[in-house]
Amino acid sequence: MNEDMNRKTRNFILNCLALAALVAFLLWAPGNLDRYKLRIINLIAINAILGLSLNLIYGMTGMFSLGHAGFMAIGAYVSSLLILTAEQKTSMWILEPIAPWLLNLHAPFLVSLIAAGLAAAFFGWLIALPVLRLGGDYLGIATLGFAEILRILIVNLTPLTNGSLGLKGIPAHTDIWMSYGCLVAVLIFMIRLMNGNFGNVLRAVRDDEIAARTMGIDTFRTRVLAFTIGSFGGGLGGALMGNLITAIDPKMFMIAQTYSLLMIVVVGGLGSITGSVIGSVLITTMLEWLRIVEDPITIGSLHIPGIPGMRMVIFSMLLIAVIIFRREGIMGTREFSWDWFFPKKTKQRPISERPVSDTKGADAG
């Protein structure tokens, strides 16, 4: 018991130290890094938020969803429409006039973030009710369809969304403090959620639905809930993204966006919070770093012209390699623990009973 207390205190101190290190980095970064690097650092946090929310749906609860770009779009549009001023809106809507009720709708940034999350969660809940009765690949196709329908709606509902022209001049509210603040909040949320008994229940629904129902779990309700929470995260991430890039249009939220999030989750490890963060760091930096292969390269007398889209080819190959050689991703379902750095004092207890094969052998013989 005493040892357990010590461990808790130790972990608390180490967590505080890690947080302090993050704060120190965030203080140091803006003065010492150029804008391009800062943008990537921001994107890492936002992609981690998006990856975590997709992981909650896919990795933790086992619902194969391809609709995350749709939730991002809802979040980005809701947040931007609330932040933009009336003058900005009137000058931007050139094809058709903006809906009058929307013109004077205005909210501060933080409120718009929450509204973005809630709007995405509402849509998530709405489509979850019919769609979550499906399972496996069917669910993937249905959610994919939802995201596409949503994107086409955005293109065509010009009075609300300014159609394919998109929204420009969104104030750049997302700085590294904002994105990492949100990431820490989402991380704490996820850790508390998954470490509680409700986290066990989510994994139970994923692993064996029939057994979960026998244990008195309303699996449909549980899945709808997890899907709704995950959609909230998608909306939040979309809003942060919009306020980072300062311009959004429907093309940003195509299926490719969902795929890169899926890559983060799968490479990091389905069902692992740590994995999603690691996946976000790797995939986000690599997506940027691999841009060099698209530039013309001259090695001595050899001249290779830049091929646009080349990084996606390399990326796909990397993904195939992950799926072939390490299907469970970097972390599998494991989580980071401070215990990794401290040798264990208690020995592994031997399992006294015979293994399965022995029991079976005795019965057959």
Next chain:
Amino acid sequence: MNASHSAEARKPVLRIRELTLRFGGLIAVNNLSIDVAGGSIVGLIGPNGAGKTTVFNVITGFYRPSEGSVEFMGQQLTGLPPHRVCMAGVSRTFQNIRLFQNETVLQNVMIGSYVRQRGTWWQNLVPFLFPAAAREEREIRDDAMKLLERLGLAEQADARASSLPYGAQRRLEIARALATRPKFLLLDEPAAGMNPQESEELLNFIRRLRDEFALTILLIEHDMKVVMGVCEHIQVMDRGLLIADGSPEEIRANPRVIEAYLGQSAPEAGDEAGNGVGGFKAGDFKKEEIAHAGH
């Protein structure tokens, strides 16, 4: 054995009335009526394909009966979804063990307690605002640990469920079912895959369960030693029909049961089996014989 006498005094807690289940043209359960007395251990036996597991699936809400009703302690279970049946106090295990393989032994049991948990998921996100929910969460962990201790699984609390030996997995499945605080437990072939020594231990284990957890137990089993050893009352099914109902002694002597197990030519089958005494024993104890042959 005063079981039969005490069973008479007990009231039925589970009443199955005129239950019929059709899958298209196939009648899986045909006009079945069963009463299970409170606090008893009842066996449901019959040849393969008799419809025993189907009856379990109807009771626990996985199948909706075509006709008839299931009533538990005065509450209608007919048509309720599985999770509501569990809330009503009925829990079960599966013929092919269905543990949450990737979870630890302790987590498996904690998942069982969730059905009685009052604190909600969002309350547990901010435990300092909802101390009652936080306390409940701790109690669930402690209670799960105590349950594992009682069933002799405490040592492996942090091991993954899939890493347990077979017998321990069966016990864990029972522990998980008990965590839902049932009044009625359905065991689907608890002795499957066990050697004779293990099934011998199982007899005492099942009796202990009934006594310590104040349960009524209905079990499906093919191992006749287990059935005859532990059940106070036995129901026999064949091709969806209830063909016999009585004490172990009565069932052992019932010609219809012998016929169901061995087919029309009962004496022949007995001869084939070599040492068949009264036909029934030889054929029905196939499993037992196989087990004995090895020792």
